[in-house]
Amino acid sequence: MRALTWHGRHDVRVDTVDDPEILNPRDAIIKITATAICGSDLHLYDGYIPTMQAGDILGHEFMGEVVETGSGSTLKKGQKVVVPFTIACGSCYHCGKHQYSACDNGLPADNQDIAQTLYGQPMSGLFGYSHMTGGYAGGQAEYVRVPFSDVGPIVIPEGIDDEKVLFLSDILPTGWMAAENADIEPGDTVAVWGCGPVGLFAVQSAFLMGAERVIAIDHFPHRLELAKKFGAETINFEDSAVYEALMEMTGGIGPDAVIDSVGLEAHGFFVDNVIDQIKKSTFLGTDRTHSIRQAIFACRKGGRVSMPAVYGGFVDKFPLGAFMEKGLTLKTGQTHVQHYLPGLLAAILEEKIDTTFLISHRLALEDAPKGYKMFHYNQNEVTKVVLKPGLALA
């Protein structure tokens, strides 16, 4: 099959590799019909994530058609499914509590050592995101092997366009969980840092959960325009001072809840020996670690902090004093995708949530390297690249 493979910094290629096979009873093989490039894929592209190996297949936002099933799979050939980016078993204590991203069994036993050393306990597996998260081949390919296919993938009714449901795989549930973690009460003002896909979905979700006002913060004019379309007020941090603006806009109170959907994913997976290499890069120069500090500083007393943004390592100058003195609450974590799928699919089918506005570019799988390049260099215009193995080359 053809697959987008990682070979090093800014070097991704579409290679011919062996097709995946059923290896465990609960596996299924999915023929990919649509897959997206995630903002977090850019951190792999930029070479910031350790434990990558040349030839690794990327992609954790994907969907497709079931073409083969193991004896323990509940899927049927021909079904259309969206696959969660988190690989969870459905049988352990954490899955029983719907904390799917904390699944005990999603990671192969040997791969659990890295996460256990860094974080104290290993987390669930992830598709196409380095060997620390399992080393599973991703979905930017013609086919993918999906473990635990009886609990992960959600079956999509016939006749629904891929583009309407593709983002159930990651960014829609992530934006939704971000808003849920903000414990929004009717009448609240919610401030959202970052108008990438997760931030934009958090804006939509916050309104659905009863927020009276949502204030979106970014510096890309096009992305702020999208937030505005959903009814958010905007702050462009290149034009305005964020803390001052938020205090004035909330009558001197501060937002009731703040959502950091910027983060610095590149921090997340770093072990000490690569931190220096990262510090040398220009990535830290973009001031992105600022968002969580600013959010805590601006948040009203007794308010809620939700952090869908991915952090992985250690953060300097965390405003622990402001956090304690103001009595804030912080909720965060990788998304428990499987928990949110039924409800969010229903919301899409009832047209309460639209996700298609996000897609700015559609490319053939063969054009994936071009997609990475354009996403990397033009984040204002390129909001989401969807790859379709079936699409003819542009």
Next chain:
Amino acid sequence: MSDVNTDDAPLSASKHTAAAIDTATESLIEKRGDTMVGRAVTINRPRAELFAYFRDFTNLAHFMENVERIDVIDAKRSHWVVKAPGGRTVEWDALITDEVEGEYLAWASQPGADVANSGRIDFRDAGARGTVVTATLLYDPPYGVVGRLIAKLFQREPAIQARRDLRRFKQLMETGEVATAARTRKQFEEEMA
């Protein structure tokens, strides 16, 4: 229990290694070495089911990656063939020295073992969370410290193996399979080799 530690922490976490091993050997583990490893894992299955699966030694190769094979000789004795660094194998006869069905199992290698070892595995009810399975091993690494370093390099060190084997035991019992990230049968077999 002797007074190695003044707290309730398990012996395997003790900073007073020699004294902790003496205490451990008082609690059913035959002394077979000066390196102690203890690992606990919580498995979301009933205690009786886990004990029964483990007690049938022909099952162990399903999750003990380095076990090449275990020949059951009789109710108490078995012969173990285990992969070692450099494509070699090490062998020993193991004798079950004590057991209470559904609760624990203690064993010790018999004279002539390539790697002398002993240990016990305990199964304790954990309410709604299932069963806590604790493995405590004593072993005598071949060629001492150097041998241990080499084994660690090849990730065949018992401490690493015990941790990973228990995770695989948990996966198999909870999910019915052992997680693998391999994409093809060929990759899968290479990982198992």
